[in-house]
Amino acid sequence: MTDLSHPIFARLYPRLDAASARAGGDAHRAELLAGTSGRVLEVGAGHGANFAHYPPEVTEVVAVEPEPRLRAEAGRVAARAPVPVTVRPGVAEDLDLDDASFDVAVASLVLCSVRDPVRALAEVRRVLRPGGEFRYYEHVRGRTPGKVRFQRCADVVWPFLAAGCHVSRPTDEWIPGSGFTVRDERRFEFPASGANPASPHIIGVAIRD
Numbered sequence: 001m002t003d004l005s006h007p008i009f010a011r012l013y014p015r016l017d018a019a020s021a022r023a024g025g026d027a028h029r030a031e032l033l034a035g036t037s038g039r040v041l042e043v044g045a046g047h048g049a050n051f052a053h054y055p056p057e058v059t060e061v062v063a064v065e066p067e068p069r070l071r072a073e074a075g076r077v078a079a080r081a082p083v084p085v086t087v088r089p090g091v092a093e094d095l096d097l098d099d100a101s102f103d104v105a106v107a108s109l110v111l112c113s114v115r116d117p118v119r120a121l122a123e124v125r126r127v128l129r130p131g132g133e134f135r136y137y138e139h140v141r142g143r144t145p146g147k148v149r150f151q152r153c154a155d156v157v158w159p160f161l162a163a164g165c166h167v168s169r170p171t172d173e174w175i176p177g178s179g180f181t182v183r184d185e186r187r188f189e190f191p192a193s194g195a196n197p198a199s200p201h202i203i204g205v206a207i208r209d
C-alpha cells in the first residue's frame with residue numbers, strides 16, 4: 001500500500017510548516033541539504049518544503065510521499081524546483097528502488113511518523129551506495145527524565161492529532177544502530193524555549209557503512 005491518507009493533516013501541515021519556516025525551520029532545511037550532490041532520494045517529502053534548498057550539484061531528486069494531497073502539492077512545487085525532482089507514491093519501509101542506486105538519502109521530520117522507522121532506515125541503507133550520505137533533520141526523544149515523561153504522555157494523543165507523528169522516538173540511537181556511521185550531528189531545541197514535546201531536534205549526516 002503506497003497511499004496513507006490524512007486529509008486534515010495534509011491541509012494544515014503546509015500552513016504550520018510556513019510558520020515554522022519563518023521561525024528558523026527554513027534555515028534548518030538549508031543546513032540539511034548544503035553540500036549535497038548527485039542522485040538524491042527524499043523519503044516522506046510532504047509538500048516539498050525541501051525542494052528549493054537543493055544545490056545545483058544535485059542531478060536528480062526522487063521524492064517519495066504516501067499522502068495523496070501532500071504528494072500533489074509536492075508535484076506542483078517540484079515543477080518550480082532548481083533541480084529535477086520526480087515525486088512518486090511510496091512508503092519508506094518498502095521502497096520500490098534499486099539497491100545502491102543513490103548518492104544521498106534525505107529524511108526530514110519523517111522518522112517520527114513512519115510506522116516502522118527501523119525498517120525504513122534499513123530500506124534507506126539498502127538504496128544508498130556504500131559511502132553514500134544519509135542527511136536527517138528529525139525531532140527526537142529528550143534527554144531529561146522530565147522531558148521524556150512529558151513526551152510519553154503527549155504520545156498518548158499526539159499520533160492521532162498529527163498523522164502518526166510520535167514525539168518520544170530515540171531516532172538518534174536508531175540511526176547509528178542501522179548500519180550508518182554518524183559523521184556530523186547537531187542537537188538543539190526548536191523552538192528554543194523547549195516548551196513543546198517535539199522540541200528536541202537533531203540535524204546531521206551519517207555515512208552508509
Ligand SMILES: C[S@@+](CC[C@H](N)C(=O)[O-])C[C@H]1O[C@@H](n2cnc3c(N)ncnc32)[C@H](O)[C@@H]1O
Pocket residue numbers: 004013017043044045046047048049050064065066067070090091092093107108109110113114115116164
Ligand atoms: C511532518 S511531515 C514532514 C514532511 C516533509 N518531510 C517536511 O520536512 O516537511 C511527515 C511526512 O511523513 C510522511 N509519512 C508518513 N508515513 C510515512 C511512511 N511510512 N513512509 C514515508 N513517508 C511517510 C507523511 O505523509 C508526511 O508527509
